[in-house]
Amino acid sequence: MKKIHSFHVAIVLILLVSCAEKKQYAHSATPTEVVAKVRKAASHLEDKGLEGLSQLRDPNSEFSWKDTYVFSFNCSEDRVLANPAFPDKVGGDIKKHTDYNGFRYGLKMCEESDNVNGVWIEYLWPKPGGGQPLRKISYVITVKSLNIQVGAGIYNEDIGMAELNRLIQ
Template identity: 35%
Template sequence: MRNLFLLLLLVPAMATADSELVTGRAAPLEVYEKVREAARYLSEAGEAGLKEFENPRGRFVWKNAFVWVTQCDELYCLPGPKANNIGINISKAKCYQTGKLYILNLCFEAKDNPNGAWVEYWWPKQGYEKPQRRVSYMRQVPGTPYQVVAGTFDDQTSLDALNDLIK
């Protein structure tokens, strides 16, 4: 009986909660962990491992996020799980609020940092009139010309806190 009472209390609370467990949104820590895992995988698998990043149900797709691969030196995205991202010229991807070229900024920051880099930018989000804050993490794949990157909408975690993750 007591368990039923707890269940009756928790279900409505969970239905209105804004946690990643309930909403299915990727948390920044998950983004960080998946990008690190992807960098290890691609470093070991080499070019043959690129196919895994094209799979919309692959190991690097979870919740509302996915890891994709770039070649910063060539200024484009490799094929990923979202067909509309294939071959995007990363030198043209701008933040909707500041106009900054956020992927180029990520490339610059991550290039010489073995721990990778975080960046924040504003991007359209379904259900909102104005662009929402998004954070992305990029890491160079050792021994390759590739970088791996993923992001999530997050309006609470500061860039300083995110950068503390990678120290």
């Protein structure tokens, strides 16, 4: 009887851990969601013009979800246009933005911004609300009619760049 009881306890513990992991991932944006939201934000800006940035700046809009958000910048003017999680970054020079290792991720985003399918850029950044910097991979595309960029990222230590790039081809 004791062996059966231990077996049941082990099964219950495994199920609890599995549920906790699923709950954690349910609160994390997926790469597919990021691509869809960024493309939706680009379409929104195509329709609304620069006035559409107000919705991207709003932390309560559809463009801020789970553990991420859509941001926008203008590479030709070296300026951040929208960042609902870090509003103090708005107006700053995107090309001078560095991550926690000193990597100039903003410059890299601008250098790669002419890719018609968009681009994924990897850097270290904290989740909204603070905490330790984590591996963030942001998907960025250019809104051609406005010549501005929009992006959003995932916080993920495991996913490979090849897998992410397959999503946008």
